Amino acid sequence: MLKIAIQAKGRLNEQSLELLADAGIRVGDSKRKLITRAKGFDLEVLYLRDDDIPQAVAMGVADIGIVGQNEVAEKSEDVREVMGLGFGACRISLALPKEEEYTDIEWFQNKRVATSYPAILGRFFQEKGIYAHIHRIEGSVEIAPSIGMADAIFDIVSSGATLISNGLKEVESVFESEAVLIANPKLSEEKLAELDELTFRFESIIESEGMKYVLMNLPVSQIDAAVALLPGMRSPTVLPLAQEGWCSIHSVISEDVLWPTIRQLKKIGAEGILVLALENMIR
Numbered sequence: 001m002l003k004i005a006i007q008a009k010g011r012l013n014e015q016s017l018e019l020l021a022d023a024g025i026r027v028g029d030s031k032r033k034l035i036t037r038a039k040g041f042d043l044e045v046l047y048l049r050d051d052d053i054p055q056a057v058a059m060g061v062a063d064i065g066i067v068g069q070n071e072v073a074e075k076s077e078d079v080r081e082v083m084g085l086g087f088g089a090c091r092i093s094l095a096l097p098k099e100e101e102y103t104d105i106e107w108f109q110n111k112r113v114a115t116s117y118p119a120i121l122g123r124f125f126q127e128k129g130i131y132a133h134i135h136r137i138e139g140s141v142e143i144a145p146s147i148g149m150a151d152a153i154f155d156i157v158s159s160g161a162t163l164i165s166n167g168l169k170e171v172e173s174v175f176e177s178e179a180v181l182i183a184n185p186k187l188s189e190e191k192l193a194e195l196d197e198l199t200f201r202f203e204s205i206i207e208s209e210g211m212k213y214v215l216m217n218l219p220v221s222q223i224d225a226a227v228a229l230l231p232g233m234r235s236p237t238v239l240p241l242a243q244e245g246w247c248s249i250h251s252v253i254s255e256d257v258l259w260p261t262i263r264q265l266k267k268i269g270a271e272g273i274l275v276l277a278l279e280n281m282i283r
């Protein structure tokens, strides 16, 4: 049986549980427990702080885990990144008080930079030939410049709103991150087979994200025109209707092009267009 570590609470907790639920894995109300047994898949769920997940997986306390790439890169534990999970996107950036004049990376020579990611920043500065004082602080990194603790910060940015409200500006984006599935590099054959089943389910869920299932009625004479507009997995499905001269067309299309495509379909005579949510997509 596989043991998966997920964040106990915080930004990745809900979406990790949602991904498991979409994969048919139900995890009971567990907020107060450290470990629970899932239903629908032979899996044990271990709730940890995200910082501890890479080490737990490297040590084999958990076989696999869901955590941000930022934590994986910071901790440098021996874990294998199995797949990206399409949520928890953010970047780690260097930011300075907005009134500072910034020209290039040389600005950082001999400066004091506060961060919770000293390892990632240390590697970046070393690569760029920058010598700076890196102050490791946990939490509220963004206030360090205003209280005189640092000249700049290196912190997670997603929208940039927190930076602006602290009078800071982003000057270098250093590391891009999303939530990933990580695994212990020495899993048994049996556990690898279970992991395979899990990643198969995750992939079909991620694949279906942003996709809609569309069906509509159409005059048979317009099939070619509709096929040109609709991609589908191989090509759209065409089914006859009881009424002569009409058919029903089914297809899977991306949300990004949904509305313009519907407009064009209506123009060529489509009627009774239904747009349905898509849960899984197996290519």
Ligand code: ATP
Pocket: 007, 008, 009, 010, 011, 012, 048, 049, 050, 051, 067, 068, 069, 070, 071, 088, 089, 090, 156, 157, 158, 159, 177, 178, 179
């Ligand atoms: P823990 O108590 O588990 O240590 P934390 O406070 O370190 O939690 P969160 O703020 O919950 O962590 O963030 C967890 C992860 O979510 C981050 O490591 C990062 O990968 C991702 N993330 C995505 N967007 C953001 C954001 N705007 N700020 C912080 N983290 C983000």
Ligand code: ZN
Pocket: 049, 050, 051
């Ligand atoms: Zn953390």
